[in-house]
Amino acid sequence: MPLPAPQPRKHLHTRAVVYRGYHREDGLWDIEAELSDTKTYALERSQRGTMPPGTPIHGMSIRITVDDTMTIREIASAQDHTPFDECQAGNPPMQQMVGAKLGPGWRVAIDRALGNTRGCTHLRELLFNMATAAYQTIPSYQARLRREAGKPAYSGTQPPYHLGKCIAWDFNGPVVARHHPEFAGWQPLLRKVDAPPKSS
The missing domain is CATH 3.30.390 (Enolase-like; domain 1)
Structure with a gap:
């Protein structure tokens, strides 16, 4: 629009x-x-x-x-x-x-x-x-080359970098569910500095 x-x-x-x-x-x-x-x-x-x-x-x-x-x-x-x-x-x-x-x-x-x-x-x-x-240039072309070689477009154990970085690529949203269902609802592991303080 x-x-x-x-x-x-x-x-x-x-x-x-x-x-x-x-x-x-x-x-x-x-x-x-x-x-x-x-x-x-x-x-x-x-x-x-x-x-x-x-x-x-x-x-x-x-x-x-x-x-x-x-x-x-x-x-x-x-x-x-x-x-x-x-x-x-x-x-x-x-x-x-x-x-x-x-x-x-x-x-x-x-x-x-x-x-x-x-x-x-x-x-x-x-x-x-x-x-x-x-x-925008590299990962998508790497995925294309993998597909042309008969391999999965993405085979990493961690989500692609762009997931979770904008409203469309929300881990809990429909786009991730459609294109990367293996990471739907994914939650990063908390580092020690990120973890909430323990209650005494």
């Missing part, structure tokens, strides 16, 4: 973000992200002069290469359009993400390595959702 009709307004800014996932011939996975910011009006910038409407203010891209465990093996970033020449200093720190794992703690790892003035705000923003793009 579409959004309700807006009030009269003037279009000023567009941020476009695209993520793409690839399976490499060497068995690794590439996840790429691109971000651009444009205005509908001319903009003055001290280092770039007059920028006509539609000129990218930000134009940035990242490629991460991950293995089957979602661990980053390589990372590359580029900033083709930036408001300041100094923004290019945000590329070298990205190498600190090599070895990080996409999954629980992903945003904490990004903030620890690249937070505040240690990195570029927009490259960080792109990185945040690269984990989601990787999960």
Whole structure:
């Protein structure tokens, strides 16, 4: 169902973000992200002069290469359009993400390595959702390859990562019952730090 009709307004800014996932011939996975910011009006910038409407203010891209465990093996970033020449200093720190794992703690790892003035705000923003793009790319294609090989699409003893993470994939809901009945009603084991205190 579409959004309700807006009030009269003037279009000023567009941020476009695209993520793409690839399976490499060497068995690794590439996840790429691109971000651009444009205005509908001319903009003055001290280092770039007059920028006509539609000129990218930000134009940035990242490629991460991950293995089957979602661990980053390589990372590359580029900033083709930036408001300041100094923004290019945000590329070298990205190498600190090599070895990080996409999954629980992903945003904490990004903030620890690249937070505040240690990195570029927009490259960080792109990185945040690269984990989601990787999960959209890798597990479903791995399941396809298993089916093509005549194996079960999923054979793990723990539920897939996306179960229990949104309203549709509620362990007690109909979607899990239909697609992963083996995990319907599943409850994670409580860790000691999660367990309620014993009553005295």
